[in-house]
Amino acid sequence: MLPFDHETIVAISTPPGTGGLAVVRLSGPHALETVRHFFSASEKIKPRVATFGKLMHPSLSAGEFDDCIVTFFKGPHSVTGEDLVEISIHGGAFLQQKLLEALLRAPNLRAASAGEFTFRSFLSGRIDLSKAEAVADIIHAKDAAAHKNAQHQLQGGLRHLVEKMSEKLISSLTVLEAELDFSDQEIDFSPPEALLTPLLELTQTTQALLETYFYGSRLEQGFRVPLIGAPNSGKSSLFNLLLGHERAIVTSQAGTTRDTIEKTILIAGHSVVLVDTAGLREAHNEAELSGVDRSLNEIEQADLIIMVQAPDTDPLTEPTLINKPQIIVYNKIDLDITPPAAKDIYLSCATGEGLDHLKKKLYSHVINMVNEGVEGVILNNERHRDVFIRFKDQVSACVAAIEAELGPEYIASDLRMALDILGEITGRTTPDDILNRIFSGFCVGK
Ligand SMILES: Nc1nc2c(ncn2[C@@H]2O[C@H](COP(=O)(O)OP(=O)(O)O)[C@@H](O)[C@H]2O)c(=O)[nH]1
Ligand SMILES: [Mg+2]
Known part of the structure; x- marks a missing residue:
């Protein structure tokens, strides 16, 4: 501690x-x-x-x-x-x-x-506590979007939302307490609608909040965008072009980029981590094998894939069953070959033709991944996410208890547990070891 x-x-x-x-x-x-x-x-x-x-x-x-x-x-x-x-x-x-x-x-x-x-x-x-965590986020914010979200939290955005949610729970509890007051008069306990409605609303709000976590976590890490394609299709050339300077090695020998190289660029105020990968193909030795492994791993982690194809590379090596958003870039259009139809972008790294079009496409993909949040609140913190997952489960338990017509004292105790879980966000009910972990993540002097 x-x-x-x-x-x-x-x-x-x-x-x-x-x-x-x-x-x-x-x-x-x-x-x-x-x-x-x-x-x-x-x-x-x-x-x-x-x-x-x-x-x-x-x-x-x-x-x-x-x-x-x-x-x-x-x-x-x-x-x-x-x-x-x-x-x-x-x-x-x-x-x-x-x-x-x-x-x-x-x-x-x-x-x-x-x-x-x-x-x-x-x-x-x-x-x-949510404000303290926002201070840490502001210190670590790398781009405008992450900073804006941390600022919103610092201004109490998450706390206000949690307070509103707590009030809903408390209003349910109040209905129950009223029931409990009558219980010695042997009146049958039938759960009124007034009890269920706020709980169902809470479930919806929590679900929507949990859905902001994908975007929120990317505010920290940036969107991960690997360039994938056959060796020699021009991935490293495109990587350099998007970065605006030479970074990855470009040669005419297939399989030059065996490691992955990553660099962060800013698109629409968001960090985008571009990853140059080795080509996907049959590996001939161990170094190539680990390069291909890493590419597959990158596909797994990707938020968006730039799939690079070219007329002079083997189309059979293209992965076709990738279940991720992709931009299919047909490169080397300066070569005198009629390009196939239905690609997203036609590009020449050699002349720069099509690059602006690709940048616009990247921009709109990034904008599409933006989540406006629930009343402006975007979850970006694993601890908060964990609390809301447990909260949602607990609210479901309350609903189940009501539907099973359990006694009001059981339901009240379930509701209080839900209230306690919610209290962990602001630190009202947060265990010491978790507090310790949160604050020791700061720098000295903060
Ligand atoms: N003509 C032409 N050649 C290109 C173009 N883009 C890349 N190349 C060449 O293709 C070869 C492979 O490029 P590289 O970026 O290393 O491909 P990678 O293996 O996919 O990373 C190099 O000789 C590049 O100069 C292009 O738009 N037009
Ligand atoms: Mg390369």
Whole structure:
């Protein structure tokens, strides 16, 4: 478990885009007192006011003095809910290290572990768990779409939805409690429609949410798009063309690309991982065999396949039974051969003809894979998905219990279990080991 001992913690946390600045953050009861010993203008420090001064301390030698800005947030009005002090200094690694070392020699202070600031925000009730996870997502977001989704979650998108879902459960529980109040009067318990309707709506919402997970998981990893086809069809040439520079080796000797090579490009604000593969054909030696294996593996994992064909390669080696979305690209149209009909794209890597058409096609495939989410919520986190799967099962159990006309006390207990499962999203009912896993995934200083 992450430590939580009310000790004052310190770490360097350099927000991106701050130019040459670094921020040293301290959180805990001794934060202000510690900083006072290091700061020339300590008597001027006021809550929520940035104070300019100099770093100074007997343990810092002359060359290590620097101008700095100290900002104090008095608990509970800070992100951690505790006294929090931020010292902005020049971003040189040497100075940062010296200051951190000097601070760590102060009593009552220790280095923060990964995610500990965010963990304290969570424990103090400043943020819920889904928001904390969104912070981690924002740090890791590689493209506009992933960032937008993390922002939405940070603004409480998932929490609002979960609260609405909880209210539905609570309204069912209320109906039941009313029934229970009458139960000593020996009235037959017949489940009213009012009990079933919200549960069926919950099942639908949860199902729709679970369906967003495919898109949500791709927000993290990018869509995987391998180039597949016979050796020498021009896969590596096309790969390079799409990347806009030379990356894969192109030769006229069949079977040059034995490994897979992957590169990420951005299409419509989404990461798309292009994968150049070895050709699919009968392998003649072990290296070729493993290349073909990897290609088959890529087909398995693909979200979309660019199937490359060419007039001078053996069509018999083409895989025909691939159950994945494909763009069939007929390459080398500059060769003086009449191309066959019914291909998606006619292309020449040599002249670039057809490339724009292919890019447009890729764009529309990517747009087609976008899921708008449930009230804007897109599941991108395996933990959330797992919670919603269990939640859906539990709601089904409630429905079954109602339909089997079990006693209201059984149904009520089933409903409370469902409510507890939902609480795991915001952290109301999340076990410690899971909390630990979530927060230790952060970097130090967050
Ligand atoms: N004429 C012509 N040759 C091409 C074209 N695209 C690729 N090639 C050639 O076909 C050969 C095989 O290309 P490469 O990209 O290595 O194919 P891969 O084995 O599928 O990766 C190379 O000699 C390329 O120069 C094209 O559009 N037109
Ligand atoms: Mg190749």
